[in-house]
Amino acid sequence: MTLRHMLAIVIVLATPGLAGEKAVVRPVWTGSEVNTLGAPSPDGRWLSYVDAKTGNLAVRDLRSGATRMVTRKEASERGQYAYFSVFAPDSEQIAFAWFNEEGFYDLRISSIPKPGEVPHAPTVLYSNPEAGFVQPCAFSPDGGEVLTLFFRKDNISQIALVPSAGGNAKPLRSLNWIYPKRMDFSADGESVVYDNASQSGAYERDVFLLARDGSQETRLVAGPANELFPLWTRQRDGVVFSSDRSGEAGVWWQAIENNAPTGDPRLLADALGRFLLLGVTDSGTIYFGRRQGGSELVRYDLARGKWSPLVADRQIAAIRGTISPDGSTLAYIAPVAGENYGVEGRMARLYALAGGASKDLPVRLAHLEDLVWSPDGTKVLFIGSDRRARNGAFLYDLASGVTRPVAIDPNAGIEGVDASFSPDGKRLWWVRGDHELMRRELSERDDEAVFESTAGTRLLHPRESARNQLLAFGEERANGKTTVRLRDPSTGISRDLFTLPSGKLSGLAWAPDGGELLVETSSSAGLRLWRVARDGQSMKAIARMEHLRAGASFAPDGKSLISAAGVESEEVWVIEDAFREIHR
Amino acid sequence: MPSAKSIASVLGVGGVLLTTFAWAAPLEVPLGLDAYMPIPADNPWTAEKAALGRRLFFDPILSEDGTVSCATCHDPQLGFTDREPVAVGIGGQRGTRRTPRLINRGYGRLFFWDGRAASLEQQVLKPIDNPIEMALRVEDAVDRVQADPTYVEEFQRALGGRPSEEALAMALATYVRGIVSGDSPYDRYVAGDRSALSPSARNGLELFRGKAACVVCHLGPNLTDEEFHNTGVGLGDGETADLGRAKVTGREADRGAFKTPTLREVASTGPYMHDGSLETLEDVIEFYDEGGKPNANLDVEMQPLELSDTEKADLVAFLKALSGSVTDGSE
Numbered sequence: 001m002t003l004r005h006m007l008a009i010v011i012v013l014a015t016p017g018l019a020g021e022k023a024v025v026r027p028v029w030t031g032s033e034v035n036t037l038g039a040p041s042p043d044g045r046w047l048s049y050v051d052a053k054t055g056n057l058a059v060r061d062l063r064s065g066a067t068r069m070v071t072r073k074e075a076s077e078r079g080q081y082a083y084f085s086v087f088a089p090d091s092e093q094i095a096f097a098w099f100n101e102e103g104f105y106d107l108r109i110s111s112i113p114k115p116g117e118v119p120h121a122p123t124v125l126y127s128n129p130e131a132g133f134v135q136p137c138a139f140s141p142d143g144g145e146v147l148t149l150f151f152r153k154d155n156i157s158q159i160a161l162v163p164s165a166g167g168n169a170k171p172l173r174s175l176n177w178i179y180p181k182r183m184d185f186s187a188d189g190e191s192v193v194y195d196n197a198s199q200s201g202a203y204e205r206d207v208f209l210l211a212r213d214g215s216q217e218t219r220l221v222a223g224p225a226n227e228l229f230p231l232w233t234r235q236r237d238g239v240v241f242s243s244d245r246s247g248e249a250g251v252w253w254q255a256i257e258n259n260a261p262t263g264d265p266r267l268l269a270d271a272l273g274r275f276l277l278l279g280v281t282d283s284g285t286i287y288f289g290r291r292q293g294g295s296e297l298v299r300y301d302l303a304r305g306k307w308s309p310l311v312a313d314r315q316i317a318a319i320r321g322t323i324s325p326d327g328s329t330l331a332y333i334a335p336v337a338g339e340n341y342g343v344e345g346r347m348a349r350l351y352a353l354a355g356g357a358s359k360d361l362p363v364r365l366a367h368l369e370d371l372v373w374s375p376d377g378t379k380v381l382f383i384g385s386d387r388r389a390r391n392g393a394f395l396y397d398l399a400s401g402v403t404r405p406v407a408i409d410p411n412a413g414i415e416g417v418d419a420s421f422s423p424d425g426k427r428l429w430w431v432r433g434d435h436e437l438m439r440r441e442l443s444e445r446d447d448e449a450v451f452e453s454t455a456g457t458r459l460l461h462p463r464e465s466a467r468n469q470l471l472a473f474g475e476e477r478a479n480g481k482t483t484v485r486l487r488d489p490s491t492g493i494s495r496d497l498f499t500l501p502s503g504k505l506s507g508l509a510w511a512p513d514g515g516e517l518l519v520e521t522s523s524s525a526g527l528r529l530w531r532v533a534r535d536g537q538s539m540k541a542i543a544r545m546e547h548l549r550a551g552a553s554f555a556p557d558g559k560s561l562i563s564a565a566g567v568e569s570e571e572v573w574v575i576e577d578a579f580r581e582i583h584r
Numbered sequence: 585m586p587s588a589k590s591i592a593s594v595l596g597v598g599g600v601l602l603t604t605f606a607w608a609a610p611l612e613v614p615l616g617l618d619a620y621m622p623i624p625a626d627n628p629w630t631a632e633k634a635a636l637g638r639r640l641f642f643d644p645i646l647s648e649d650g651t652v653s654c655a656t657c658h659d660p661q662l663g664f665t666d667r668e669p670v671a672v673g674i675g676g677q678r679g680t681r682r683t684p685r686l687i688n689r690g691y692g693r694l695f696f697w698d699g700r701a702a703s704l705e706q707q708v709l710k711p712i713d714n715p716i717e718m719a720l721r722v723e724d725a726v727d728r729v730q731a732d733p734t735y736v737e738e739f740q741r742a743l744g745g746r747p748s749e750e751a752l753a754m755a756l757a758t759y760v761r762g763i764v765s766g767d768s769p770y771d772r773y774v775a776g777d778r779s780a781l782s783p784s785a786r787n788g789l790e791l792f793r794g795k796a797a798c799v800v801c802h803l804g805p806n807l808t809d810e811e812f813h814n815t816g817v818g819l820g821d822g823e824t825a826d827l828g829r830a831k832v833t834g835r836e837a838d839r840g841a842f843k844t845p846t847l848r849e850v851a852s853t854g855p856y857m858h859d860g861s862l863e864t865l866e867d868v869i870e871f872y873d874e875g876g877k878p879n880a881n882l883d884v885e886m887q888p889l890e891l892s893d894t895e896k897a898d899l900v901a902f903l904k905a906l907s908g909s910v911t912d913g914s915e
Contacts, residue, residue: 128776152774154793156804158618168775173620174805214619215628388800388885389793402884410794446890 023580025269028062028287029572036276036289036570037084041091044281046112047572048085048094055081056119057096059112070094070110072119077101086146086279088139088164095125095136095146095164104132107148107162126162126169129153137183139164147183147192153410155366155389159183159194159210172214177366177387181205182229182277185212186237191259193220193239195228203336203345207241209259220261221254229277235284235579242277246270251277251286251575268578278572286575295549295566297321297332300529300542302559307545310562316351318564320370320551325377327556328353331361333368348382348396363396364403367414370551375425381406383416393419393430395442407440407447409433422464423514429462429471437462437473437487451487451494460505467514467534472497474505484508484519484536497536503528506550512558520552529561613764614909616771617805621690621761627705627754629761632742634913637759639738640752645728647674647718654711654756657683663853663910664763669860673717680826682860685853687910688846690761693810697842697858700832704757709749722749759912765848768908781905788902791895796872798899800885801844807906812841815886816877818859826859839881851904865903869896 029047038048044062048070051058057070071082083105085096092112097105106127113119125146126134133151140147143164150158150171157179158171172192180194191209198206205228207221221227225245233240238255243265245252250270255262268286278287297310297318310316310330321332329350336345346368348361363382370383378398385391392408393416407430409417419430428440430447437451437459453459453475460474460482471487482505487494500521507520519530519539529542529552545565552563611629613619623629640646644653652674658664664686666672671679681697689695694702701707711717712725729735729747739747743754770789772780781789792798801809812829819825819840829838842858856862862871873896875888891899 126776128774129778130774130776154799154803171618171805174618176804210620214621215623216625217620217622389803390797390800404884405797408794408797410790445887 023268023578024576025272025573026576027290027571027573029060030569032569034289034570034572036278036291036572037082039086039279040281040285040287041087042089042282043091044283044285045091046087047278047287048087048096050082050085057082057085057094057098057110059094068112068115069119070096070112071098071122084135084137086136086138088143089141090143093139093143093164095139095148096122097134097136098122100127102129104129105134107134107136107146109146109164123166125164125166131158136162138185140185141187141189147185149179149183151179153389155385155387159192161212172212173210173217177385177389182231184230184232184239186232186256186259187234193230193232195230195241198222207239207254209256218259220256221265227252231277231280231286233280233284233579234282240268240277240280240286241265242275249273249275251288251578253578269575272573275573284577284579286578288573288575290571290573291568292571293566293568294335295319295547295564295568297330298545298563298565299555300545300552300561300563302531302561305543307543307565311351311353311356314356319346319549320564321562322371322373322553323353323555323562324373325375325556329377331371331373331380333371348380361396361398362401363394365394367416369415372420375421375423381419381421381428383419385414385416391415392417393428406442407432407438418461420461420463422469423466427464429464429473431459431462431473434458437471450492461508463508463510463517465510465514465534466512470514470534472508472510472517474508476505484517484532498532498539507552509553511554512556518552518554518561520550522550529563611762611913614766614771614911615775616766616768616908617688617764618691623690623761624703624705627757629758630742631913632738633755633758634762636738636742637755637757637762638912638914639735640729640756641759645732646712646720646725648720649674652718654708657711657717658686660910660912663687663765663849665853667855669855671717673711673714674719677716679716681858682855685845685849686760686763687765687848688806689763691806694843698827698829698832699812699843704760705753708756708760709753722752726752762913763910764913765846765910766908768848769905770902771908773905782901784898784901785905786902787895788898788900788905791891791899792902795895796889796891796899797885797887798872802847807847808844810844812838812843813883813885814838814840814842814879814881815857815872816840816879816882817842817857817871818861819877819879828858837881840879841881841883847903847906849907849910851907865900866896869899 035049037050040047046059047062048059056073058067060067081099083097085094087094095109098108100106107125108122109125110120110122131150131152135149136146138147145161146164148160148162150160155177157175159173161170178197180196183194190212193209195205195207198204204226206219207227207230209220210217225243227241227243230239230241238253240253243252248271250272251268252265253268254265274291275288278289280286294317297316298307299310300307318332318334321330323330329352331350333346334349336347348363349358351358365384365386367384368382372381380396382394382396390405390408391412391414393406394403395406396403407417407419409432411433417430419428430438432438435453436449438447439450440447456478458476462473464471469489474482474484476482481499483499484497485494486497503521503523506522509518516534517532519532521528527548531540547565547567549564552561555562641654644650657666657671659666665683671683695707709722712720713722726747726749739751743751769780827839829841856868862868873889873891876886
């Protein structure tokens with residue numbers, strides 16, 4: 001534990017007459033095993049989480065640090081894993097999301113095994129591919145229902161109640177693609193608190209109170225700031241939530257009486273950086289997760305063989321970045337404030353490499369996963385999902401600001417589809433449903449499947465070369481090996497170019513002159529980049545870059561590579577004694 | 585079950601029968617709809633108000649010559665619409681727009697094809713004093729209701745006061761909120777019953793969400809985004825074309841844009857579009873397959889779809905699967 005961790009952050013409650021009363025803010029769990037997908041048990045003994053090595057649901061004893069598996073995967077369940085979880089009022093049962101054998105998330109319930117006991121077989125409470133993403137948020141005070149977020153195939157999110165003993169789910173409220181990041185029951189179980197956009201199209205959120213029978217909804221916490229992650233406090237009725245109303249993200253508390261706010265919100269802990277609230281125990285200890293670190297854009301000089309920041313005197317915090325064909329402008333995807341469980345908020349920006357002017361792109365998409373410049377530099381292809389229930393690739397016209405879908409796969413996730421331009425910008429290549437290699441002439445509307453892989457294989461990263469329009473793509477085969485293949489447009493025949501000796505293929509790019517391939521592989525050791533001759537005969541490793549992120553690309557002049565690198569870590573912290581005075 | 589018109593005639597004679605109506609309370613919604621309906625805090629749903637609103641809905645005294653009630657155009661037997669391409673009001677006068685389906689409007693955001701009413705309370709009174717619909721000044725409608733002691737008693741019981749313009753609106757809006765449709769095969773499929781849709785309807789759902797891109801506007805439990813789009817329907821000579829939303833906003837960009845209607849019960853509630861110009865579901869699909877009708881304000885989402893005949897049939901099968909049960913909350 002570092003010195004920083006050993007120093008407790010002491011916050012004075014910002015309330016007159018409470019000088020000398022202090023809440024303590026401190027870390028309780030740090031290290032590489034931390035994830036913030038779980039919640040504390042009401043009795044404060046356990047913290048649920050996902051065991052990264054196995055994907056099992058596990059609990060950590062917050063007193064001793066000992067861990068215990070709650071689920072036990074069989075060999076046949078490889079590829080399945082636990083995700084969000086929340087404790088029942090008894091501090092024994094846990095409801096959790098499980099990525100199942102059919103490739104969607106279902107809702108399950110199990111209980112903590114006794115020491116030495118084999119994990120119990122969980123009970124499936126809800127399993128519906130139409131609502132294939134579920135997030136259990138809270139149990140009702142009587143433990144009879146699990147307040148759950150459903151995310152449906154039509155990109156509608158729903159606040160729903162799922163009986164913990166099994167039975168039909170009851171949707172309370174449907175919202176659009178801006179799903180609540182946190183929900184909780186009131187102490188009496190008659191209401192549900194959640195966060196959502198303050199108004200249609202806004203990024204900022206407010207906190208709402210919804211009657212459990214759906215009869216009424218009120219806005220509990222409102223204002224120009226971003227207020228989210230509401231959790232009910234039972235010691236005295238109120239809601240803790242995250243807000244940046246002070247100028248920085250902190251934890252605030254709003255008293256509630258008769259389902260209405262009483263007085264102004266009170267600051268409990270400020271300037272916490274990127275964090276998300278996890279739970280409040282019966283004793284009033286507030287648990288939250290913090291994300292540290294991030295990624296920035298970096299450049300690899302192919303001649304010198306060295307990595308450096310992309311821009312010499314400025315760190316560009318970004319997830320993905322790519323330089324325009326004329327070399328003048330960087331387009332990149334950056335994280336925005338408003339931490340989230342699985343997927344952080346993102347926005348797209350342009351940055352002039354000479355001069356440093358930047359501007360935000362008003363791309364109306366729900367999720368941004370990747371971006372590609374069009375060869376003529378007038379458009380940007382965004383990979384992700386839009387606000388209209390479509391997942392795939394979208395073409396954004398820089399002049400008109402219009403975004404239109406160009407490759408849509410109803411069965412893709414919000415990460416969209418893997419797509420790229422032909423060097424002349426006339427065609428789009430993309431993968432549909434993991435098995436079909438699609439070509440779309442951008443002047444037409446129809447897609448054509450030019451190659452279909454066999455069952456058990458997966459197609460990846462189609463990329464057309466500037467030389468002879470050769471199409472390189474990856475084929476991950478049933479034996480786990482990935483082969484890069486070349487398709488000759490004149491014959492339509494594909495042949496193997498080379499097989500990766502190890503790792504997964506996480507990226508592929510032709511050099512601008514088509515002379516070589518940039519191959520990106522991922523393994524337990526991290527990401528590596530390779531230069532591969534166009535005949536596939538030589539594969540040369542590029543100097544390692546620590547914590548490299550996927551998505552490297554060539555600069556337009558072919559002399560360097562652009563990528564993002566950086567590491568993020570998660571920690572679990574607590575705020576203790578925040579309510580000592582409030583309780584009285 | 586007696587038709588709406590026969591019920592209306594009974595109500596006109598035996599008002600005392602109303603007191604025996606039993607209403608489901610609280611407002612229950614069928615499978616597929618949210619428990620939460622945005623009901624204004626100053627007009628909460630009650631069984632008594634809904635019963636009063638129902639009586640008013642079917643009562644032709646709200647029209648100038650006593651021949652037209654709300655139910656005349658919004659016929660419960662026809663999915664709370666009618667079969668006319670455009671509404672036909674008092675004296676057989678024809679309007680310019682199709683009678684909207686009054687289904688699940690409690691979840692609505694703006695009302696009428698052009699969204700000129702911001703609430704149901706605002707919307708319900710407008711047809712009464714529209715000269716080509718019911719042609720009765722609202723204050724005169726109130727006078728007529730006040731002249732009926734049974735109405736006076738019901739208003740007192742349901743709303744705590746005498747009949748007034750505001751009370752009239754509250755009662756009618758409450759009744760309309762109780763008109764709900766759900767529990768369709770689609771709803772059962774989305775709830776997890778994978779056998780609820782036929783293979784053709786399942787293909788149609790995939791198309792609806794994918795290639796046909798219907799979900800771009802028809803999304804959510806009520807299959808509408810409650811927004812306004814120009815699909816090129818009803819283009820006239822430019823001078824007489826219905827301005828649509830632009831008539832309300834004054835914005836040229838809204839010219840020819842109309843509100844996305846719900847698709848629930850769509851199979852039984854033709855003809856279609858705001859002007860009733862498309863007779864069948866097949867006609868509608870052909871219209872969208874062609875990419876709508878080009879005009880200066882055509883929605884950017886309108887593109888030719890190049891659907892095969894099988895795909896078109898599958899879409900029709902899916903649209904038919906949106907028919908479920910329609911109730912108005914009465915037992």
